[in-house]
Amino acid sequence: MTRDRSFLRDNGLTLAFGAGFLLTLAGQAIAGHAEFNNRLIAEELHPLSFGGYLLTSDFAVDVTENWQSEYLQFFLYIFGTVWLLQRGSPESKELHKAGPESDEEQKVGEHARPESPRWAGVGGARQAWYSRSLGTLMCVLFLLSWFAQSVTGVAAYNEEHLRELQAPIGWFDYLGAADFWSRTLQNWQSELLAVGSMAIFSVYLRQRGSPESKPVGSAHGATGVEG
Structure with missing residues (x-):
């Protein structure tokens, strides 16, 4: 087994959950951005960019x-x-x-x-x-x-x-x-x-x-x- 494969095997639990965390956080940001802008549009306000939403x-x-x-x-x-x-x-x-x-x-x-x-x-x-x-x-x-x-x-x-x-x-x-x-x-x-x-x-x-x-x-x- 190569060193890289050994690292992945020995740290698989942390790496898998860490990757899952980043993916779901990104998904939350995308969905949250859409929901936030829907509220702004309903209130007749200008929508925010995705980067702007991340700073809210x-x-x-x-x-x-x-x-x-x-x-x-x-x-x-x-x-x-x-x-x-x-x-x-x-x-x-x-x-x-x-x-x-x-x-x-x-x-x-x-x-x-x-x-x-x-x-x-x-x-x-x-x-x-x-x-x-x-x-x-x-x-x-x-x-x-x-x-x-x-x-x-x-x-x-x-x-x-x-x-x-x-x-x-x-x-x-x-x-x-x-x-x-x-x-x-x-x-x-x-x-x-x-x-x-x-x-x-x-x-x-x-x-x-x-x-x-x-x-x-x-x-x-x-x-x-x-x-």
Whole structure:
């Protein structure tokens, strides 16, 4: 196998989803541009170019409101599954492993191995941070994208109101507005539903060859077993 083929094989999941992300983002931009211009024409205003649309708050808020909900999903899932269990689900740890687990189980400190990440064995604050770095990053990305949604959202909200000759509102006022919470909660509820559904459906249903599923022949009650 050549080096290029080996790279593609070893990184196929990231590359495939990254490409899918770019394609769907482009599709969203094209569809959003058409919808935005339809609204402008209906209001007897001049339509925008595609490049101009990409710089609008209307496009930015649609993108960021989806990003924040996705990162919230992963943040809650990563931290929640430390303690929360689901009997029979491969999405759950084994029932006797609730909590952060021992240093030996996590291979940190004196139990770190030669191939372990360097900060797994250093102890102190660096090890404590690295032990929670994935969830911390998801939390930071969620907060940043939620903040971006609020900034772009108030700009889009005010642009629409100005076209209707209504007074704009400030950022703090927008945080309490129905528009902000409608955008936010419609995404949160769908993410929570998806995660909860995956946790319980994977107890009884199988997908051969997927690490998100138990082996086809595993008992329904087998927990923390991946195919």
